[in-house]
Each structure stands twice: as structure tokens, then as C-alpha cells.
Amino acid sequence: MTRKLRAVEMRARGVEEKTDFKREELSECVRIRDKRNFEKFLFEAVDEGLSSLGESAKQAVYYYLEKVFNLNKQEIPYRVKDFEIAIEKIFGLGANFLETLILNQLYKKVGGNFKLPASKDLNFAEFVERAQLSKVS
Numbered sequence: 001m002t003r004k005l006r007a008v009e010m011r012a013r014g015v016e017e018k019t020d021f022k023r024e025e026l027s028e029c030v031r032i033r034d035k036r037n038f039e040k041f042l043f044e045a046v047d048e049g050l051s052s053l054g055e056s057a058k059q060a061v062y063y064y065l066e067k068v069f070n071l072n073k074q075e076i077p078y079r080v081k082d083f084e085i086a087i088e089k090i091f092g093l094g095a096n097f098l099e100t101l102i103l104n105q106l107y108k109k110v111g112g113n114f115k116l117p118a119s120k121d122l123n124f125a126e127f128v129e130r131a132q133l134s135k136v137s
Helices: 002-051 056-070 071-080 080-109 126-133
Strands: none
Touching: 002 056, 002 071, 002 080, 002 126, 056 071, 056 080, 071 080, 080 126
16 A cells, blocks of 8 residues: 555656646746747837838948948847947937937837936946846746
């Protein structure tokens, strides 16, 4: 009887371990999906923000980013700080306006509200990270 009981307990533990593994696996899949969605949202927000300059200007910015800063448009979600530096070098003080447009679009996509800080010391990469943390948690 003890041997049968032990066998039943071992099988039950195995089921629990498999269930825990599947939960972790599922949780990881959801996290990866959310991260990919966020990267897509960021890419779209950048494209929409640059579109405010007009189609030919947007294409010129993408060209300049790639040729001068070695930053192709598909890499922007993975190299946010590099994008921020490049945009600030291209547009100077006007970069804040463009970054604000992009952040507004991004926060709409992730379901948040973007508010420009009172200090007006806009750090684009930090706001993108905050948006990602609110979306992917």
C-alpha cells in the first residue's frame, strides 16, 4: 500500500511540475508577444511622428539616419537612445517637438497618457522605457 501511495504522489508531483513549467512557458510567450507588440507600436509611432514632416521629409530623415548614423528604420525600436541622439543632432531644439509627437502616438498605442514634464527636460529614451514598462509587465 505504501508503494502505491508513493507512486501516486510521484505522478501527482510530476503533473504539478509539468503544469508549473507550462505556466512559466506561457508567461514567457505572453511577455515576448507583448514586447514584440511594443516594438511594433514604437516603430509605428516613430513613422507617424516623422510623417508630420511630410512624406518626402520623412524619407529624407530615414535616409539620413541610415547613411550618417548607421541606424536603419527597423532598428529604431532596439536602439532608442541612438535614435534620440540622431534626431537631436538633425533637428536641434526642434527635436523636442518631434519627440513629443512620437511619444504622444506611442502612449496612445499602449493605452497611456503622455504628459510633458514641467521641467521640459525631455529625455525621449526614458519616456519610451516608461511606456514599455507600463505595457510589458
